[in-house]
Amino acid sequence: MTNVCALTDIAPDTGVCALHEGEQVALFRIGNTEQVFAVSNYDPFGKANVMSRGLIGTKGDRYMVASPLYKQHYDLATGECFEDENIKLKTWTVQVKDGRVELV
Amino acid sequence: MSKKRIVVVGNGMVGHNFINTLVTSDHASEFDIITFAEEDRLAYDRVQLSKYFSGSSADDLALTTEAEYQSQGVIYTLNDKVVEIDSHAKTITTASGRKEGYDKLVLATGSFPFVPPIPGKDQDHCLVYRTIEDLENIEASAKVSKTGVVVGGGLLGLEAANALKEAGLETHVVEFAPRLMAVQLDEGGGKLLRRKIEDLGVQVHVEKNTKEIVAGEECRYRMNFADGSFLETDMILFSAGIRPQDELARQFGLDIGERGGIVVNDYCQTSNDDIYAIGECALWDNKIYGLVAPGYQMAKVAFNHIVDSLITHQEPALAFQGADMSTKLKLLGVEVASIGDAHGHTAGSQSYVFNDDIAEVYKRLIVSADGKKLLGAVLVGDSEAYGTLLQLMLNDMDIPGNPASLILPASDGAEPVGLGVSALPETAQICSCYDVTKGDISKAVQGGCCTMPDIKGETKATSGCGGCTALVKQVMDAEMEALGMEVNTDICEHFSYTRRELADVIRVKGYSTFAEVLANEGNGGCGCEICKPAIGSILASFNNEYVLKDEHIGLQDTNDIFLGNMQKDGTYSVVPRVPGGEITPEGLIAIGEVAKEFDLYTKITGGQRIDLFGAQLHELPTIWEKLIDAGFETGHAYGKSLRTVKSCVGSTWCRYGVLDSVSMAIALENRYKGLRAPHKIKFAVSGCTRECAEAQSKDIGVIATETGWNLYVCGNGGMRPRHADLFATDLDDETLVKYIDRVLMFYVRTADRLQRTSVWMENMEGGLDYLKDVVINDSLDICEDLERGMTRVVGAYQCEWKTTVNNPERLKRFQHFINADEEDKNLFYVRERGQRRPATEAERIELVELASNPVAGGE
Numbered sequence: 001m002t003n004v005c006a007l008t009d010i011a012p013d014t015g016v017c018a019l020h021e022g023e024q025v026a027l028f029r030i031g032n033t034e035q036v037f038a039v040s041n042y043d044p045f046g047k048a049n050v051m052s053r054g055l056i057g058t059k060g061d062r063y064m065v066a067s068p069l070y071k072q073h074y075d076l077a078t079g080e081c082f083e084d085e086n087i088k089l090k091t092w093t094v095q096v097k098d099g100r101v102e103l104v
Numbered sequence: 105m106s107k108k109r110i111v112v113v114g115n116g117m118v119g120h121n122f123i124n125t126l127v128t129s130d131h132a133s134e135f136d137i138i139t140f141a142e143e144d145r146l147a148y149d150r151v152q153l154s155k156y157f158s159g160s161s162a163d164d165l166a167l168t169t170e171a172e173y174q175s176q177g178v179i180y181t182l183n184d185k186v187v188e189i190d191s192h193a194k195t196i197t198t199a200s201g202r203k204e205g206y207d208k209l210v211l212a213t214g215s216f217p218f219v220p221p222i223p224g225k226d227q228d229h230c231l232v233y234r235t236i237e238d239l240e241n242i243e244a245s246a247k248v249s250k251t252g253v254v255v256g257g258g259l260l261g262l263e264a265a266n267a268l269k270e271a272g273l274e275t276h277v278v279e280f281a282p283r284l285m286a287v288q289l290d291e292g293g294g295k296l297l298r299r300k301i302e303d304l305g306v307q308v309h310v311e312k313n314t315k316e317i318v319a320g321e322e323c324r325y326r327m328n329f330a331d332g333s334f335l336e337t338d339m340i341l342f343s344a345g346i347r348p349q350d351e352l353a354r355q356f357g358l359d360i361g362e363r364g365g366i367v368v369n370d371y372c373q374t375s376n377d378d379i380y381a382i383g384e385c386a387l388w389d390n391k392i393y394g395l396v397a398p399g400y401q402m403a404k405v406a407f408n409h410i411v412d413s414l415i416t417h418q419e420p421a422l423a424f425q426g427a428d429m430s431t432k433l434k435l436l437g438v439e440v441a442s443i444g445d446a447h448g449h450t451a452g453s454q455s456y457v458f459n460d461d462i463a464e465v466y467k468r469l470i471v472s473a474d475g476k477k478l479l480g481a482v483l484v485g486d487s488e489a490y491g492t493l494l495q496l497m498l499n500d501m502d503i504p505g506n507p508a509s510l511i512l513p514a515s516d517g518a519e520p521v522g523l524g525v526s527a528l529p530e531t532a533q534i535c536s537c538y539d540v541t542k543g544d545i546s547k548a549v550q551g552g553c554c555t556m557p558d559i560k561g562e563t564k565a566t567s568g569c570g571g572c573t574a575l576v577k578q579v580m581d582a583e584m585e586a587l588g589m590e591v592n593t594d595i596c597e598h599f600s601y602t603r604r605e606l607a608d609v610i611r612v613k614g615y616s617t618f619a620e621v622l623a624n625e626g627n628g629g630c631g632c633e634i635c636k637p638a639i640g641s642i643l644a645s646f647n648n649e650y651v652l653k654d655e656h657i658g659l660q661d662t663n664d665i666f667l668g669n670m671q672k673d674g675t676y677s678v679v680p681r682v683p684g685g686e687i688t689p690e691g692l693i694a695i696g697e698v699a700k701e702f703d704l705y706t707k708i709t710g711g712q713r714i715d716l717f718g719a720q721l722h723e724l725p726t727i728w729e730k731l732i733d734a735g736f737e738t739g740h741a742y743g744k745s746l747r748t749v750k751s752c753v754g755s756t757w758c759r760y761g762v763l764d765s766v767s768m769a770i771a772l773e774n775r776y777k778g779l780r781a782p783h784k785i786k787f788a789v790s791g792c793t794r795e796c797a798e799a800q801s802k803d804i805g806v807i808a809t810e811t812g813w814n815l816y817v818c819g820n821g822g823m824r825p826r827h828a829d830l831f832a833t834d835l836d837d838e839t840l841v842k843y844i845d846r847v848l849m850f851y852v853r854t855a856d857r858l859q860r861t862s863v864w865m866e867n868m869e870g871g872l873d874y875l876k877d878v879v880i881n882d883s884l885d886i887c888e889d890l891e892r893g894m895t896r897v898v899g900a901y902q903c904e905w906k907t908t909v910n911n912p913e914r915l916k917r918f919q920h921f922i923n924a925d926e927e928d929k930n931l932f933y934v935r936e937r938g939q940r941r942p943a944t945e946a947e948r949i950e951l952v953e954l955a956s957n958p959v960a961g962g963e
């Protein structure tokens with residue numbers, strides 16, 4: 001488990017990147033809430049560590065992030081790519097405890 | 105009644121399709137089905153094989169699973185080749201000695217890659233491209249190779265070349281014929297395709313006949329060609345065509361074609377009534393079909409024939425009647441398609457050719473002697489018309505209007521000519537990979553599908569080669585329209601408004617945050633990457649608040665959120681504002697010093713300023729602090745906002761100049777800097793009619809005359825250049841600025857998302873005259889309001905970088921990791937002409953190896 005940062009370190013509706021057991025993890029916070037998602041920071045199309053810098057939002061009832069490089073969309077909960085069913089980002093479980101964000 | 109036994113030899117795409125047809129039919133319970141696979145896995149999607157190199161695993165490619173076969177009662181044996189047929193006893197025997205009886209035998213043994221008999225072809229790194237195992241071998245070989253050659257420049261060869269390229273090899277294609285894809289393309293098409301393939305970084309050698317493969321000097325092998333030249337390479341991939349796998353049929357007495365292939369009749373029966381052959385091993389009417397759709401058609405015909413003869417005892421209802429061989433290449437960034445009689449072999453046929461060397465588009469149509477029917481087509485560079493043309497040909501429809509209009513680019517504003525999907529019969533096959541007709545798609549829409557993913561899920565259309573996507577969308581839209589459903593002009597699913605309507609609503613109701621707009625005008629959800637930046641930009645256009653304020657930060661595109669342009673490797677560029685292109689020596693030195701300190705790649709831009717590339721997130725604030733200290737401001741190179749005002753040197757130095765273009769350019773740049781708009785805005789000011797600042801290609805162009813300034817509006821460079829329109833002449837400074845204020849604010853209020861002023865003008869009802877009427881004659885009585893809006897924006901200007909470096913809370917975002925002081929380890933650079941640039945894919949692999957294995961560099 002990694003204790004990553006304070007919840008308030010993630011501005012509402014934005015992402016940050018965390019180092020977790022040697023891997024780059026993109027964390028996104030939904031609005032001004034305690035809901036935080038974690039997916040891999042590596043953009044498989046752009047081949048760069050940038051996912052945490054993408055815009056987030058919803059598609060239907062799924063939370064998603066759009067790659068900042070070429071705008072593919074990924075389901076924040078499952079990591080699935082909306083445009084290519086063969087591509088999936090790794091995901092992690094996040095918990096928010098006492099105002100801290102933790103990666104499991 | 106006892107069950108009938110069907111044995112299927114080969115579990116490839118077509119064999120599996122046959123089995124799938126059987127187990128999902130009404131007669132499934134009347135059969136036992138047994139299949140033998142030579143490969144060690146069940147059927148997978150060979151068509152998508154190349155995806156293996158872009159990250160798909162063998163599991164992703166699988167068309168079925170063992171569990172699925174088990175639940176369907178399919179008896180299967182992997183890794184066991186059928187080696188004997190006894191057609192009297194009606195049994196087969198496998199390599200492992202298994203014997204199995206059958207009522208009907210189906211051969212679906214596919215084909216194998218043809219390797220030309222070149223001396224030296226059997227060495228370790230001489231490979232082929234057909235199975236997953238082949239891919240594993242290629243992958244292993246690529247790891248110890250630098251250069252790869254694909255022998256054969258056909259459809260498959262080019263796909264293979266792209267795969268080698270993706271695997272990081274320096275890639276060559278060697279072709280025997282004088283052009284690429286010789287079977288499908290004519291000369292003009294082949295030439296352009298070659299250029300495009302070379303642009304991908306693949307080197308092409310045509311008219312090369314390989315004589316022998318010997319040991320190389322620089323690389324593992326050397327290929328000697330008949331013309332005396334040679335090529336060195338570490339790996340060779342043969343893709344010189346396929347040959348039907350007819351060995352079994354040949355050994356056990358079935359009729360074989362002169363050049364191979366198991367002869368079948370219209371019901372896919374071989375010379376033995378109880379043995380069928382389907383897919384790439386079957387020879388029908390002396391033709392082998394190397395595509396999957398005809399194979400699926402054969403599977404359907406054979407299954408129907410088996411049911412008719414064993415179960416229902418009816419006359420056969422379905423016959424194979426040949427298939428269309430039109431194809432589209434599935435290479436990222438290269439559009440190539442060939443339809444029907446692409447070479448114009450039909451007697452009396454005529455052709456139309458469209459060729460645009462600049463845009464790299466080549467199209468050729470072959471039409472019947474009377475000009476009414478389409479016989480074939482070649483499309484390179486732009487294959488959008490593929491679906492439409494294919495349907496015209498397949499359904500033998502009359503060409504609507506002048507055939508040339510089918511391939512000419514649409515002229516300004518005009519709708520491109522389509523055939524109108526409503527003209528297609530219900531039975532028209534839209535997706536040939538999955539045999540989906542127009543009727544099937546209409547039915548799916550009636551059943552509630554109204555997005556492309558829905559249609560794909562319901563009908564499977566578009567999930568094969570993808571060539572039918574555009575047409576499927578048209579059929580879906582037409583059906584939705586016919587049903588009275590609205591075809592959407594909404595900006596996205598979260599707002600039922602266009603951008604213009606949103607701008608009106610926000611202005612009239614005075615909203616100042618996205619949250620307010622979403623709560624009062626939205627359809628639920630949280631927004632997305634379309635509506636968030638659009639509304640963020642509208643709010644900024646009206647209120648011009650700091651874009652990184654808490655309530656706005658989540659709306660900004662990456663570039664705006666970090667106030668720099670993201671580059672391909674995730675680093676950023678730094679562009680200080682240089683108003684009018686005027687810069688002092690001290691300013692140049694200051695920029696130079698920053699660039700040197702942070703080792704940034706430095707380049708003069710096309711907009712008369714200087715771009716510094718390759719800054720990492722954590723470096724940005726320090727870089728900007730230094731630039732701001734030296735008197736610079738942000739250049740907004742990242743924003744949909746004012747970019748640069750270019751100037752020529754003008755009357756202060758130039759012997760022809762009539763007004764001071766530099767001073768005017770600086771004044772205009774300082775006035776409008778920071779103005780956010782639906783898209784970026786560029787200006788230029790020239791000091792006389794010689795127009796050295798190229799003002800007529802800008803959104804706002806100003807040209808000096810003896811009698812004052814001439815104002816031009818709505819020009820564009822870029823993808824579709826448009827000359828600006830002369831808007832007003834002989835203006836004094838004050839009127840010039842007044843008109844520009846009004847034009848820009850009107851643009852900000854009424855344009856669509858990401859619409860440049862040029863397109864805005866072209867779509868404006870009434871055009872230039874209308875705009876003049878609004879801005880000069882104040883016909884809408886809004887000019888005062890427009891000017892007030894602009895004054896507000898100008899008054900609220902701030903340098904976003906200055907605000908940011910003075911705000912410790914904001915600076916926290918400028919580091920790669922929120923919880924570690926480290927840098928992104930995925931960045932690799934090489935030096936070129938004295939500066940650093942990102943390493944290419946191939947260089948990167950080398951650098952990684954060097955870094956992880958520093959001693960093993962010598963080999």
Ligand code: SRM
Nearest residue numbers: 669677708709710711713715741747820821822823824860
């Ligand atoms: C740096 C520069 C090229 C250079 O090395 O010279 C450049 C670089 C980019 N241009 Fe450009 N353009 C640059 C001058 C131009 C010009 C020439 C000019 O401004 O006089 C044009 C044609 C004029 C015009 O826009 O009408 C130009 C037409 C485009 C277009 C096509 C716009 C269009 O309407 O068709 C795009 C794509 C877009 O904006 O959607 C684009 C987009 C881009 C982007 C932002 C692409 C991207 O998203 O990464 C590039 C990023 C810049 C960076 O990372 O800093 N760039 N680009 C030039 C910067 C000028 C500056 O100082 O700000």
Ligand SMILES: Cc1cc2nc3c(=O)[nH]c(=O)nc-3n(C[C@H](O)[C@H](O)[C@H](O)COP(=O)(O)OP(=O)(O)OC[C@H]3O[C@@H](n4cnc5c(N)ncnc54)[C@H](O)[C@@H]3O)c2cc1C
Nearest residue numbers: 114116117118119142150185186213214383384394395396
């Ligand atoms: C890289 C690539 C890209 C392609 N792209 C396209 C495309 O875009 N569009 C298109 O339409 N087509 C494409 N094709 C062609 C398409 O894959 C074939 O048309 C299709 O796979 C043919 O199916 P099949 O079942 O006849 O043969 P296969 O899929 O080859 O299956 C035959 C199977 O039978 C097995 N077998 C052979 N002999 C025996 C035996 N004696 N006992 C047991 N098993 C045996 C083989 O091992 C094999 O697994 C592509 C092919 C490749 C290789």
Ligand code: SF4
Nearest residue numbers: 752758761791792796
């Ligand atoms: S536009 Fe005119 S003033 Fe400007 S540099 Fe050219 S000739 Fe000189």
Ligand code: FES
Nearest residue numbers: 535537568569570
């Ligand atoms: S035609 Fe190939 S997917 Fe539809």
